[in-house]
Amino acid sequence: MLTIDHIVLSSTDLTRDAAALEERLGVPLSEGGKHALFGTHNKLLRLGDLYLELIAIDPDAPKPERARWFALDDFSGDMRLTNWVMATEKPSRVIGKTLMGTGELITVSRGDLTWQITVPKSGKLPLDGFAPAIIDWMGATTPTERLPDVGCKLEKFVVSHPHAISLRSFLSPLHSDPRVDVRGSEVPSFHATLKTPKGTVTLTS
Numbered sequence: 001m002l003t004i005d006h007i008v009l010s011s012t013d014l015t016r017d018a019a020a021l022e023e024r025l026g027v028p029l030s031e032g033g034k035h036a037l038f039g040t041h042n043k044l045l046r047l048g049d050l051y052l053e054l055i056a057i058d059p060d061a062p063k064p065e066r067a068r069w070f071a072l073d074d075f076s077g078d079m080r081l082t083n084w085v086m087a088t089e090k091p092s093r094v095i096g097k098t099l100m101g102t103g104e105l106i107t108v109s110r111g112d113l114t115w116q117i118t119v120p121k122s123g124k125l126p127l128d129g130f131a132p133a134i135i136d137w138m139g140a141t142t143p144t145e146r147l148p149d150v151g152c153k154l155e156k157f158v159v160s161h162p163h164a165i166s167l168r169s170f171l172s173p174l175h176s177d178p179r180v181d182v183r184g185s186e187v188p189s190f191h192a193t194l195k196t197p198k199g200t201v202t203l204t205s
Contacts, residue, residue, distance in 0.1 A: 001094060002175040004050050005087035005135050006143070007157065007192055009203065010075045011056040017079040018043045018054055026198035027150040029054065032143075033110040039064045040072060046147035047154040047194065054079070067123030069133075074124075081190040081205045083125065084157070086132040086175065087142075091116065094134060099126040099170055105136065113140060130161045130188050131170075155200070156193040160185035 011017040018029050025045070032042035032053070039061035045052040057072055067073055070083045088094045091105060095118070103120035117135045118125075125131050157180050161167060164184040171182065190205040 001090060002086045002088050002134075002171070004132075004154075004157065004175075004177055004180060005085045006051045006053050007047075007081060007154070007190075007203075008070055008083035008085065009052065009054045009079055010070060010072060010082040011054055011079045012076065014041055014043060014054065014056040014058075017056070020079065021045075021054060024198070025152060025194070025196045025201055027152055027196065030147050034058055034061065035108060035110055036061070037064060037106075037108055038066075038068045038072075040068060044143055044147055045152060046144060046149055047152050048149075049144065050154060051144045051147055052152075067121065069117075069119045069123055071122075071124040071129055081192055081203045083129055084132045084159070084190070085117070085135050087135050087137065089136065089139075091134065091136045094174065097170060097174070098134060099131045099166065101126040102131065102134065105134070113143070114138070115140065127161055127163055127167060128188055130159055130190070131167060151197050153195045154179060154192060155195050156181065156191070158183060158189075158191040160191075161188045162186055 029043040032044045034041045041058040042055040103118045105116040160183045192203045194201045
């Protein structure tokens with residue numbers, strides 16, 4: 001009922017950090033686009049059956065009327081892994097089970113793509129952003145299916161958090177991806193292990 005859809009790296013400068021990420025992974029990122037509702041723009045990379053999103057505030061876009069998603073209004077510092085998104089084709093069966101504060105499904109578009117995703121009014125997802133957003137592509141061809149396969153794959157995605165039990169209790173009945181590992185830890189963190197043309201690369205929060 002839930003599958004991992006994409007992982008999110010936040011940035012303060014999309015062009016600069018895209019170049020750095022391309023150098024690190026040994027592959028080009030694909031152009032994403034602009035999200036008028038949130039005043040952001042992105043670049044994407046296919047990771048097998050999911051994708052990576054590098055996202056930043058678009059300096060040319062007007063400030064949105066609501067808080068930007070993925071807590072980008074409060075983001076600063078180096079590019080890093082900040083969020084993850086899980087997909088469902090049956091949102092009515094999932095949304096009522098999400099952690100408190102996940103937010104309601106709202107409709108977002110970019111180019112010819114339209115989808116629904118949970119965005120809290122504050123912009124920050126539960127558990128300080130370590131709980132996933134939920135996305136419904138509404139039957140459309142997803143970015144993963146549109147992106148070129150450049151030889152990168154996700155091997156492991158580890159979410160460590162003091163409230164891992166709460167996160168596991170939400171996820172366990174809804175997904176069974178062995179790559180996703182939710183662990184208890186005093187210090188919250190993300191670790192994504194990628195197979196790339198340059199070998200194994202780990203992205204962290």
